[in-house]
Every structure is written in C-alpha cells, then in structure tokens.
Amino acid sequence: MHRRPEGPVQFMTRYVIRRLLQAIPTLLGVSVISFVLVYNSPGDPILIRTFDPNITQETREILRRQLGLDQHWTLQYIGWLTGVTLRSGDVVEEFTRDDFHCSYAAGLNTTFCNSGGGILRGNLGTSIATNQAVWERLTERMWATFQLGVSALLFSLLVGVPLGVLSAVRQASLFDNSVRVLAVVGNALPSFWFGLMLIYYFGVIRGWLPTGGIRTVSLTYEFDLVDRIRHLILPTVVLAVGGIAVISRFMRTETLEVIRTDYIRMARAKGVAATRIWFVHALGNALIPLMTILGPAILGVLSGAVIVETIFSWPGMGRMTFSAAVQRDYPTVLGAVMFFSLLTILGNLLSDVLYGVVDPRVRL
Amino acid sequence: MTKNRFSLLAVLLVAALVLAACPQPTPVVETVKETVVVTQVVTQTEEVVVTPTPVPPVQGGVWVEGSSADATILNPILASDSASFDVLGWFFPSLLGQDPFSGAIVPTEMAESWDVSEDGLVWTFNLQDGVMWSDGEQVTADDFKFTYDAIGSDLVETPRKANLDNIESIEVLDPLTIQVTYGEVKCDALNNLGLGWLPSHLYADDYSDVMDSPLNENPTVSAGPFIFNEWIRDDNSTVLRNDNYWKGAPNMDGWIYKIVPDPGARLAQLQTGELDLIGVQPEQLTTIQLDANLNLHKFKDDGYSYIGLNQANPENPQAGQDDEGNLVEQDPHPILSDLAVRQAIAHALDYDAIISKVYLGQGYQIASNVLPAVEWAHDPALQPYAFDTELASQILDDAGWTDSDGDGVRECNGCATAAAGAVLTIRLQTNAGNTTREDLGALVQDQLNGIGFDIQFEAIEFGTLVGELLGQTFDMVIIGWTGLGTDPNDDSFWHSKFDTPGSGFNFVSYQNARIDELLEQAVSVPGCATEDRAPFYHEIQKIIHDDIPYVFVTGSVGNTSYSKKFNGTNPGPWSFYHNIETWSLAQ
Numbered sequence: 001m002h003r004r005p006e007g008p009v010q011f012m013t014r015y016v017i018r019r020l021l022q023a024i025p026t027l028l029g030v031s032v033i034s035f036v037l038v039y040n041s042p043g044d045p046i047l048i049r050t051f052d053p054n055i056t057q058e059t060r061e062i063l064r065r066q067l068g069l070d071q072h073w074t075l076q077y078i079g080w081l082t083g084v085t086l087r088s089g090d091v092v093e094e095f096t097r098d099d100f101h102c103s104y105a106a107g108l109n110t111t112f113c114n115s116g117g118g119i120l121r122g123n124l125g126t127s128i129a130t131n132q133a134v135w136e137r138l139t140e141r142m143w144a145t146f147q148l149g150v151s152a153l154l155f156s157l158l159v160g161v162p163l164g165v166l167s168a169v170r171q172a173s174l175f176d177n178s179v180r181v182l183a184v185v186g187n188a189l190p191s192f193w194f195g196l197m198l199i200y201y202f203g204v205i206r207g208w209l210p211t212g213g214i215r216t217v218s219l220t221y222e223f224d225l226v227d228r229i230r231h232l233i234l235p236t237v238v239l240a241v242g243g244i245a246v247i248s249r250f251m252r253t254e255t256l257e258v259i260r261t262d263y264i265r266m267a268r269a270k271g272v273a274a275t276r277i278w279f280v281h282a283l284g285n286a287l288i289p290l291m292t293i294l295g296p297a298i299l300g301v302l303s304g305a306v307i308v309e310t311i312f313s314w315p316g317m318g319r320m321t322f323s324a325a326v327q328r329d330y331p332t333v334l335g336a337v338m339f340f341s342l343l344t345i346l347g348n349l350l351s352d353v354l355y356g357v358v359d360p361r362v363r364l
Numbered sequence: 365m366t367k368n369r370f371s372l373l374a375v376l377l378v379a380a381l382v383l384a385a386c387p388q389p390t391p392v393v394e395t396v397k398e399t400v401v402v403t404q405v406v407t408q409t410e411e412v413v414v415t416p417t418p419v420p421p422v423q424g425g426v427w428v429e430g431s432s433a434d435a436t437i438l439n440p441i442l443a444s445d446s447a448s449f450d451v452l453g454w455f456f457p458s459l460l461g462q463d464p465f466s467g468a469i470v471p472t473e474m475a476e477s478w479d480v481s482e483d484g485l486v487w488t489f490n491l492q493d494g495v496m497w498s499d500g501e502q503v504t505a506d507d508f509k510f511t512y513d514a515i516g517s518d519l520v521e522t523p524r525k526a527n528l529d530n531i532e533s534i535e536v537l538d539p540l541t542i543q544v545t546y547g548e549v550k551c552d553a554l555n556n557l558g559l560g561w562l563p564s565h566l567y568a569d570d571y572s573d574v575m576d577s578p579l580n581e582n583p584t585v586s587a588g589p590f591i592f593n594e595w596i597r598d599d600n601s602t603v604l605r606n607d608n609y610w611k612g613a614p615n616m617d618g619w620i621y622k623i624v625p626d627p628g629a630r631l632a633q634l635q636t637g638e639l640d641l642i643g644v645q646p647e648q649l650t651t652i653q654l655d656a657n658l659n660l661h662k663f664k665d666d667g668y669s670y671i672g673l674n675q676a677n678p679e680n681p682q683a684g685q686d687d688e689g690n691l692v693e694q695d696p697h698p699i700l701s702d703l704a705v706r707q708a709i710a711h712a713l714d715y716d717a718i719i720s721k722v723y724l725g726q727g728y729q730i731a732s733n734v735l736p737a738v739e740w741a742h743d744p745a746l747q748p749y750a751f752d753t754e755l756a757s758q759i760l761d762d763a764g765w766t767d768s769d770g771d772g773v774r775e776c777n778g779c780a781t782a783a784a785g786a787v788l789t790i791r792l793q794t795n796a797g798n799t800t801r802e803d804l805g806a807l808v809q810d811q812l813n814g815i816g817f818d819i820q821f822e823a824i825e826f827g828t829l830v831g832e833l834l835g836q837t838f839d840m841v842i843i844g845w846t847g848l849g850t851d852p853n854d855d856s857f858w859h860s861k862f863d864t865p866g867s868g869f870n871f872v873s874y875q876n877a878r879i880d881e882l883l884e885q886a887v888s889v890p891g892c893a894t895e896d897r898a899p900f901y902h903e904i905q906k907i908i909h910d911d912i913p914y915v916f917v918t919g920s921v922g923n924t925s926y927s928k929k930f931n932g933t934n935p936g937p938w939s940f941y942h943n944i945e946t947w948s949l950a951q
Contacts, residue, residue, distance in 0.1 A: 043827020049444065051830050053856035055523045057867035062521060130436045130597075140597055196628045204632050211632045212624055217600045219426060219593060219618040313624040315599040323433075323625075328827055 016353060023345045030341045031119065031334075035080065038333050039073045045128055045328035067128060080125060080334065083118030087111045124335035129327045134335035138317060144214055145316035148308070149301040151236045156243030156297070161290075163244070164251020165283055171256065179248055186245035191304060195238045195311035202234060209234055212313035235312040239304050243297060250293060254286035261285075291355040295348035302340055421615045421948035425929060428620040430630045430639040434598050435621070439580045440560030441515050444523045451601045451621050455586035456560025457503050459489060459542075464936030464943075467666075467737065467850035469554055474503065474561070484549040484890055491540040495610045497585045501565050504539040510564035517571040527556040551892035552851040563587075589614050589945050598623055614945040616930065634658065634925060641940070644923040646724035652925045659928060663937035664737050665920035667846035668730055669801075671792075671808065672914055673700045673709070674839055676873035681836035684863025684875055691860055691880075694873050699790055700839060702781040704763030706912035710749040711756035712815050713808060719918050722803045727918030732905035734852045735919055737937065740894040741852035741901040746909055748916070757815050760788075767816050774816035789818040793832065794842035796823035801842045804917065808842070836865045836873060846920065850938075852901050855883040858908065874913040879904060 046064050064070045068085055079085040090104040091111045102113040117123030124134035167176040203211035210216065210231050215224070258264060259282050267277050305318030317336060324332035435448040440456045443449060461472030471477055475489040495503040512534050515524050530550050535543045546553055563585050567573055583592045589611070590603035601621040607613045622639060624630045631648050633639040635655060644652055644660070652660050676682065676694040686692050699705055719727040730736075731746040760766070764778030765788055773789070776782040792809060794801040802823045809819040819840075824832075832838045848854065856862045859880050862870040886900035908914070924940065926933065930947040 042825050042831075044831055045827070047830045047834065048827045050523060051834075052444070052523070053862075053869040054526045055444075056526050057864070059521075059523055059525050060867065066521060132597075137597075192626075196626075196632075199629060199632045204635050207636060211636055211638060212629050213622070213638075214599065216638075217428065217602070217620050217622050219602050219604060219620070221594070310625045311629055313599075313622075313626070313629060315596070315623070319625065320598060 012353065012356065015356070016349065019349050019352070023342075023349075026345060027338065027341060031081070031338060032077070034334055034337045035077050036073070038330050038337075039076065041328075043328050045069065045330065048328055049128075079118070080331070081118055081120055083114060083121060083123060085113045087113070119335075119338065124338065125331035127324070127329055127332045129324065129329040129332065134331050137320060137332060138335060138339055141315055141317045141320050144314060145302070145305055145309070145318060147214075147232065148235055148239060148305060148314060148316060149298070151232055152239035152243065152301055152304075153297060155236050155240040156247050159240070160244040160247025161251050161283075161287070163248040165255050165278065165286070167248065167252040168255035168259070168282075169278055176252075179252075183245040183249050186241045189241055191238050191241070191307045192311055194241065195234070195308060198234045198238060199311070212311075214315055235308050235314055238311070239301060239308045242304060243300065246293070246297075246300075247290070250290065251286060254289050255282050258282045258286045288355065288359050291351045291358065294351035294354070295344060298347035299340075299344050302343065421946075422951055423615050423617075423949070425616045425949035426618050426620060427616055427930065427944075427947075428622050428638065428640045430622055430624045430633060430642040432623075432625050432627070432630070434623045435595070435601060437580050438583045438592070438595070439562070439574075439577075441511060441520070441522050441524050441562065442575070442580065447621075451595075451603070452560065452583065454588045454590040454603050454619070455583050455592060456562070457495060457507075457587040458560050459508060459557050460554060462558075462850070462938055464934075464939035466739075467938045469850070474508075484892065485546045487544045487546070487554075488537070489542045489544070491542065492610065493540055495587055496608060497563050497565075497587050498591050498606055498608065499563075499585045501563065501585075502539070503561070503563075503587050505536040505542045506539065507561040507564045508542055509534050509536050510567070511559065511562045514562065514567075514571045514574050515559075517574070519571050520574050524559065527559060529556070531556070549888045549890065549892070551887045551889060551897060552853045555849060555851055561587075590619055593618065609945060612945050615948045616944075619944075634927070637927065637929075640927040640929055642925055644925045646726045646923070648925075649724070649726075649923060652923075657928060658925050659933070661924045661926065661935045661940070663922050663935075664728070664735070665846065665922040665937070666735065666737055666848045666850070667844055667920040668735065668848075669727075669804070669842070669844035669917045669920065670914040671709070671917060672833075672838075672841045672843060672872045673697075673706055673912065674836065674841075674872050675701050675875070675913060676836065678837045678839060681865035681873070683865065684860030684868075684870065684873065689861070691875060691877060694875060696781055697839070698782040698786060699788065702763060702765075702779060703912070704759050704780075705765065705788075706915075707749075708756040708759045708763075708765075708815065709812060709817075710912055710915050711752045711759065712812055712817075713749075713915065713917070714751045714811060715748065715917070716751070718804060718807060722800060722807060723918055723921075726921040726923065728921065730916045730919045732909040732916065733854055733857070733914070734901055734905050735848065738850060738852045741898055743902040743905045746905055753811075753815055760816060765816070772813075772816065773818040787818060788816060789820060791839040792819050792821045792842065793829060793838055793840070794823050795826040795829045797826070798823075801844075805842050833871045834866055834868070836871050838871075842917075844920070852897075853883070853887050855887070858904075858913070859883050872913045874911070876907060876911060879907055882907075 046060050046067075046069060050060050050063070068076055068079060071085070071087075075086055088110055091102070102111050104111050117125060119125075124138070126132065127134055127137055130137065163179050167179045170176050199211045202209045214228070214231055216227050216231075259277075264277060264281060267281055272281075302318065305316055306322045308314065309316040309319035310322065317339075321333060321336040324336065429450070431447055431450065433445070433447040435443070435451045436445055437443050437448055438452045438455075440449075440452055443452060457474050459473060459475045461470045462468070463470050474491050474495065476492050478487055478489045480487050491505060497503055512528065512531070514520050515522055516528050530547050530553060532545045532547045535545075537543055544557065562574075566579060566585065567577065581595065586592060586606055587610070589606055589609045591606045593602040593604045595601045600623060602618060604618045605614050605616065624633055624639065627645050627648070630639060630642045631644075631651060634642050635651075635658075649660070652658050674697050677697050680695040682692055682694055684692060684694070715729045719725065719729065729748040731748040732743070734742045736742045736744070760774060763780065764776060765774040766777045767774045768777055769775070773787055775788065776784055776786040778784070779786075792805055794805050796802070805821045805823060809821040812819045829841070829843075833841060833843070856869045858870060858874050858876075860870065860875050861880075862868040863873050863875065882900050882904050886897050886904065889896045889900070922937070924935070926935075929950060931950050932943065932947040934943055936942060
C-alpha cells in the first residue's frame, strides 16, 4: 500500500501546526528568563513609589504584601503563570477579595489563593503603576503601534527596494556610492536626534507638519484621516530610516546575485529588454529572500518604536513598556515582553511560510 | 548709460524684494488688563474722566498643558503622583486654600472661616454655602468626613494614611460645620487637611467600592472650575468648563493635559502653539527668552539639592532611638563622623561655579534647611559656607588628615575618628539618568580630590539608590527634596526617631538631642503664631548649618513658559492656575 504524496496545502498546514507547537516551549523559556531578569533587576518598585517622608513603613509593607512582592520570586512566578499563590499560615481573611478567593489547607498550614488569572489562562496580570489589567493597557496602545509599525515597514520597502535595485543596476556609479554612504549614515543615525531635527525643521521652522501625537488634541473627538496621516509622516520616516538602509543594501546584493544566474544570461541572449530583465526577472527573484528578513524587521520596528514613540509622543506599546521598565512595573513589562515575543515568533513563522509559498524549493 | 541705469534699477528691485521678504521684528505684546480707566482730553481746558466701560471677557479658547507623565488615577485619596493631581485638582473641592504668592493657608476654598479652641486642639471650620457638585447635589461636611474616614478604612489602601496622624475625631456639627479634634497641638496639622473631597453620595457607605470605583478613571461629577470629559491614557485628558462653578464659570471652553514625554518635543510644541504651558529645562531658557510669543515665569521652588553625609557606619546601620524613645549611640562613620571632614567638604566646593555651570544659573546658595520662601522662619543672617580651598586644606591638616606618602590622597595621621593610616576615601552616589546630578557629582569629585580626598563617584539606578539611602548603607549622596511646602517643619529629616534603617528619612543618622527638642517645641507652640515659632527654627537652622549633616548645594528655581493666548494670567510660585476662571482669550 502506497502512501499518497502529501499536497502542498496539507504540508503547509502540518508545518504551521508543528511550528506553533514548537512556539509553546519557546514562550515558556522566554517567560522564565524574562521573569528572572525583571524580578532580579535592581530597584524596589515599592520604594520607588513611596520615597516620600509622609508615607509610613506600614503602608509600604501593606502594598508589598498586597502585590505579593514579599514572596520568593519562584512563588511569584508560579502565581504569575497560574494565578495561584501560596502563603504560609491561615491568611484567608487578609487576602480574600472580590476577585481573589483563598482557602486554608490546615494539613499544609498554607493558604492557597486563586485570582482566576495567570498567563496560562491568558491573563497577563494587573499593572502595579496604574492598577489596570495589563492586557487592557496593551490593547489600548496596540493599534497606535500597529499603525506606526506598518507604515514604517511599508515605507522602508517602498524606498529601500527601488534604491537597492537601482544601485545594482548602476553598480559602482555615483548613485550607487551615494546610496551606500546614505545607508551607512541612515543605519548609524540616532533616532532621537534625527527625530528632534525633523520636528524642529518641519514643525517649528516650517510649520508644515505637527510635531507629535497621534492626532490634533481637541475637546471633541472627530476622526480626521488627513490629520492622522499628517501626524504619521515624521515618526514613520524616523522609524523607517534604519529599515531603508538595511533593505537597500540587501536588495542590491540579492539583485546582483540574481543577474549572474543562467536564466538572466539566457534572457539577455534572447534579447529581452534590459528594463524587463531588471524589474521583472531580477527583481521578482531577488524579492524572495527579502521574506527572510520580515521577522527581524518586525522586531526592529517594535524595538525602534520605544524611542520614536517617546520623541513623537506617540501613545504606543513601546513607550508604555519603556516607562513601565523605569517604574519597575513588573507585570506590564512582562506582559509586553511576552506579547512582543509572540509577535516575533509569528513574524518569523509568517516569513518562513511566505518563503515556502513563493519558493517551493524550501519545502524539500 | 542706459544699461547702467537698468542695472541700478535691477539692484534696487532685488534689494527691495529681499527687504520685503525679511521677517519684521515682532512687537512684544504686553498682557492687557481687563478693566481700563480711560482718561480723555476733550477740550484744551477741560479734562473729562470717561466712566470705564468694562471690557467683556472673551469666551472660548482652550489651554493645553504639556506634561512628561500621565496621570495614574483620578481619585484624590488614592493618587500619589503629581500628574494625577494636575488633572484631578480641577474636580474635587478641598477644605483650605493656599495663597498663590506666599503659600499661606487662606479661606479661599470650602472653609470660609475657622475657629480654634484655647488649647489648640479643636478646630471648627465653617463651610461655604451653595457649593454644588455638577450632578446637583450640595457639597457638605459629610463629603469631608466621608473622605477622611475612607482613608482610615481597612478596605482602602492609600498612601495617605499618615494624613490621619494625630486626628482624634472628625465630627459633622451640621452640613456646613466640621469639627476636627487633635490629640496634641501640631502647628503643621492643617497641611494634612488639604486633600480633595470625594462625592460621598456616589460611594457605598462602608467604603467598599472606593478602590475599584469607575469614578477613579471617570470622575463624572465635579465641584471645581472644570468637569471631566475624557482620558486617553498616555495621550491626553480633557476637561470642560463647569458652568455652575461657585467662584464663577471660567471663560475658556476647556483645558487639555497633553502627554509629551520628551523635553525637546515639549519645547517644539510650545513654539508651534500646540502646547500653551510647559516646565522649562535650564538649557531651554535662551530659546524661550528669544521667542516674543512666549512668557517666562521664574520662581523659587520649595525644594533644594544637597549632599547627604552619613554620620553612622554604613556597615552597621542602627535605629536612632530604642523602644522607649531613648537615643541609641550610633556606630560612627569612620570618616564622615569627623566634623572637620564635613567642614572641609563644605568649604571645598565652588558653589558659584556649580550653580552657573551645572544648574545653568537656575539656583541660589542656601545656608541651611529652611528656605527663604518660608520667610517668617528663614534666618537671613545665617551665611552659607564660603568657597575656600586653603581653609578646607588647613582644617584637614589640623584634624590629622594629611598626605604623608605624597600620593595626593590624605590619610589619617592622628585624626579623631578613623584608624591610623586610613585613607580619605569616600563613596559618592547619585541616581543615574539625572544629568544635572551626574554633572554635579563629577564636579564635586574633582573639587574634593583637589584637596586630597579620594572620592569614588558612581551614578546608580534610582531604585537601588533609594534602597541604599533608606538602608543607610551609603557614604555620601547627591539628591534633593522637592515639595517641602509652606511649613518649615522637616523633622522627618533630622529627628532621631526617624533614623530607622529601611524606612526612616533621617537616613544620614543625624543625632542631636537639642535638635530633637527644638523640632518638637517648634510645632507645639500654643497658638502656633509664626513669631513664636520662628526663634525655634532660627536655632534649628544654626545648629544644622554648624553640624553639616547635609552640604546644601542650591535652592531650586522653577521655570515655566506659557503662551500669550489668554489675558489675565498671573502665576504665583505656589499656583499657576489660581485665577483661571478669570482668564480671557486675547483678541
């Protein structure tokens, strides 16, 4: 009996499921490493919040116990993961609240409390700084970061790809050298400085573009697409500069590699027009490896967003994560790290799947 | 000839165009007063005074304040950060007002007058009648009592528990009369009664919903000049005019609190008119001063920067008092417990250079712990330490700290506190990320090393620094106090009962029985008259100046810059917005 050969759809489905299953231990590993790093970083979140002579030590201790920060980090990790916290002795009355059920196990002399949360149940916990659900904090800002990230990614592709191909076409020309220099400069440009320069020139001196924010603030909210786009321009440019530099260099190399292949030589020999060779045959094939940098590019945009969102007062996740780290808001930092990790894993998976779709050889 | 004439014409034309294109100097617009008395000469001999026609205030307009941080919670008894108070301050009435210029407590808020019993323990406050919440309920004494009882409730976790210290009871005599009874006379007790009041009719009587109330994020009722409109976290908060505000509805339509984390971006937005008010960094002052569209408000802030000198051995932190309140003799710091070393440090620093180079001129030298802003308690006769490196070196020589091996660092050769041969090495720390303090640290290190110290300077993360401070495991620290308020009582920094490793703010382990006594007497003077309290504070300042537990570096200067969009602004050091209801859009 012969096994029927697997079709591309079944293959891909199995591949995606396998990769998603592999993501589970990866995420668990990320959770342990990030938890240990975050909870053992210097600085006490309670002391940072209560460095005030008017706040009593008793208040500090109450806050510390309520947030579970008085426990060993391993117990805190279990609580964060499962929503179940353990405390020695009978402290049912002290800790039971509306959403926090506790029971005392006399044999173990331990009180078990169940918050109904834990990241295994999809609950990222509650922010120490704002007392909001971390998931709520993330989702409030997700859309803003998504807008900025997607527009920066598109802008880097739209500018980076043609620059790379043209550099390859005009290899060793003044244009090619200029693009090379600009790529080095673009990669090295500190985004906080570049952002402030753009704000100063286009916002303050010329008055052409708003200097920050996601929209013009007003007492009444009305959606205005033009206003949104105007606010998006400067942060997009700053966030995209690094990407443009990387993509243009990558595309130049790939294009040069493709044009040395036999089928391009054959096309030339057959007398196909040079433009058609470059922009149809060469570009189409050179674009395929670009898929591989899609995952890292998403990560680059997310990490770059920390600075750009701060400079441009953009209410996104990057800025929130940065300020949460400064404030030692552990649950928010961990929630954001887990979320970013998931996005990175999905981004890598997406680029691998797309690569498989456009280039069947990788499935072999 | 014709060609030359054309050339000349062309040159003139170009010059005219260039001149026309040049920006004209913008006239400086002075703030216009609302009421103008017009004196008009009608004939050569007769002068007629025309009755002033009140200029009607212009309605409308929005004021946008820029802030680096967003509010965290809009509940006056749960909030502990200044950004939250910036926003919630518009909604909740408070018992006592504050003079925007002197900082004195004044009857401009809910208490229109008050009486105090002869023994100084019972305070009776008479409240304003007719103040309404925006939902139509009257603001009464019950709201005040509810708020303070909520703070005391076990169900409410609040950093404000200390506001109840020394209060024995709060009684509502009638809806417009409150009586607060204290356990002992405390002249600064009124400061604890300044919190905003919660609208008690919207909360459960047992305070069970205070922590989780939706009002904490969406305070729908207000008794202040503005009503809450919207809060988009990390972006902006908006408030709208309260047409029924008891002091008169503001002319402006609303106020926006916009979050702009980067200081450079805040300045840019002020210049483009996207913001109307920002706090100014010293390095931004020149830009502000050159911009004719902006006002600058400079004021002496209620804070100072200092170098804290740990008097006790950081390897053996001990509490300053035992359980019975007796002084516990401290294990002295091997170097800094030597008064001569502290005097040498105080004389070795070039305060003028520090203030001009590090603080960019935004500071002033102070002699001791009570700032000139608290005029009645400040002792102007006390002189700050003079910069004199020769004197500093001489003091160290005389005290037995000399450089016997010629390596440029002094050792103990007959000094009073350290072992013979001990090197004059001291750690100096501050919080990383505060560039002013980091610059100051480098300068202090340089200047002290110049007279034979070996200063090991490091900037560490703020949370770690706070741990070292409260744990009393540091040697010297560069830090500062802000928000000291209008009362000079700062016993938590100096009294031995606050020398408690891990929690107390007398973390320099300063011990002086006379200071303990004076601090206690100064806040329990019968009648609390300032002229009776002042002598105690003068003596306190003198002793602290002489003992040098802190080297006082500079008093803080605040700078805010604001647009000329509204007439009537009159900022004081204690309040920018005290008369906002009278502001009127400039035409």
